Structures are given as C-alpha cells and as structure tokens.
Amino acid sequence: MNIVLIGYRGTGKSEVGKLLAARLGMTLVGMDAEIVRSAGMIIPEIVEKFGWPTFRDMESAEARKLAGMDGLVIDSGGGVIExxxxxxxxxxxxxxxxxxxSVETIVARIEGDTQRPALTSGTTFTEEVAEVLERRAPLYRGAAHHEIETDALNPEQVADGIIEILNQTGA
Known part of the structure; x- marks a missing residue:
C-alpha cells in the first residue's frame, strides 16, 4: 500500500512526506522531482518549451508508474488531480x-517560490492561488480518502495525524 499526499503547493506535502517515509519505513517519491529528473530540466523550462499539456502528460505517466509500486509515500504535484x-x-x-x-497560509508559505510557472495570467499571486484553489477544491475532495487542515499545524503534527488515521483504519 502507498500513501498519496495531494493538495496545493505550500500545504506541506514535501515536509510531511519526508516525515511519514522516515517514521513508517517507506520510500518517499516526489512526483515533480521525478519528472524533473527524467526530463533533465526544471518544471518552468518544461512548460516554456513544451507547454502545460505536455507536463500533464509526463505527470500522468509518472502516476501510472508509481501506482504499480508498493510501500511509497507519494508527494504529488498540486495539479495531479487535474x-x-x-x-x-x-x-x-x-x-x-x-x-x-487557506489562501493566506499558502501565499505566506510559497510567495517566493520560483520553481513553478504561473497557472493563470493577468492576476496577482494571491488571486491566482484563490482562483486555482477554488477550481481544484472539489477535485481534491473527490480524490481524497481523508482531509487534513494544515493552517495551524506543523509538519510533525500533520504526520502524527496521518499515522493516527492509518492506525485507526487499519491501513
């Protein structure tokens, strides 16, 4: 069995993934990092050179590959649910x-991130986060077995909560 972490950038997927993998003796795989490694270029370069649809194709191929494996904590890209x-x-x-x-928490956490190109044009960074999050929220909700609010929690508390849920559900 794998653990898949989904959510918008800045919600803690990478840090929580590291903690979960270490505590549970699982292997951490970052989907975006795997795409960057196999493409030999960072995501903004992939998008600039080939466009978002090609990046999403690469993401889908990575999802299929990882789904066939076991014992992974998968730190998915924020748009995997697209x-x-x-x-x-x-x-x-x-x-x-x-x-x-929340939008405010996400903006505070990732405002200086230069590893991802803009998802919308003609908006402020905060407006982009709000717009994309509103559009994606039903997709995240539909894909998730469990939801965890991270605004007031540190990564250790989030990891603890996930482990508690796994223990309660026998997963």
Missing amino acids: RPENMEVLRKNARVFWLKA
Missing part, C-alpha cells in the same frame, strides 16, 4: 490524504 485518470490509478493501491490550507 486529470481524473491520475487519481484513479493512484487510489487503487493507496490511502489519499488531502493536505488543506
């Missing part, structure tokens, strides 16, 4: 946790 087939394959052998945060 294609329903990604979550379909990832859910087959996983418990999916949606790490949630």
Whole structure:
C-alpha cells in the first residue's frame, strides 16, 4: 500500500512526506522531482518549451508508474488531480490524504517560490492561488480518502495525524 499526499503547493506535502517515509519505513517519491529528473530540466523550462499539456502528460505517466509500486509515500504535484485518470490509478493501491490550507497560509508559505510557472495570467499571486484553489477544491475532495487542515499545524503534527488515521483504519 502507498500513501498519496495531494493538495496545493505550500500545504506541506514535501515536509510531511519526508516525515511519514522516515517514521513508517517507506520510500518517499516526489512526483515533480521525478519528472524533473527524467526530463533533465526544471518544471518552468518544461512548460516554456513544451507547454502545460505536455507536463500533464509526463505527470500522468509518472502516476501510472508509481501506482504499480508498493510501500511509497507519494508527494504529488498540486495539479495531479487535474486529470481524473491520475487519481484513479493512484487510489487503487493507496490511502489519499488531502493536505488543506487557506489562501493566506499558502501565499505566506510559497510567495517566493520560483520553481513553478504561473497557472493563470493577468492576476496577482494571491488571486491566482484563490482562483486555482477554488477550481481544484472539489477535485481534491473527490480524490481524497481523508482531509487534513494544515493552517495551524506543523509538519510533525500533520504526520502524527496521518499515522493516527492509518492506525485507526487499519491501513
């Protein structure tokens, strides 16, 4: 069984993933990091050179690959839920946790991030986060087995909560 962490950038997926993998003796895999490694370029370069659809194709291929493996904590990219087939394959052998945060918290956590290109044009960074989060929230909700609010929690507390849920559900 795998653990899949979904949610917008800045909700804690990477840090929580590291903690979970260490505590549970699982292997951490960052989907975006795997795409960057296999493409040999960072995500802004992939998007600039090939466009978002090609990046999403790469993301779908990575989701299919990881879904066939076991014992992973998967730190998914924030947009993995943009294609329903990604979550379909990832859910087959996983418990999916949606790490949630408010727009304000997300903006405060990732405002200086230069590793991802803009998802919308003609808006402020805060407006972009709010717009994309509003559009994605139903997708995250539909894909997740469990939701965890991360605004007031540190990564250790989030990891503790996930482990508690796994223990309660026998997963």
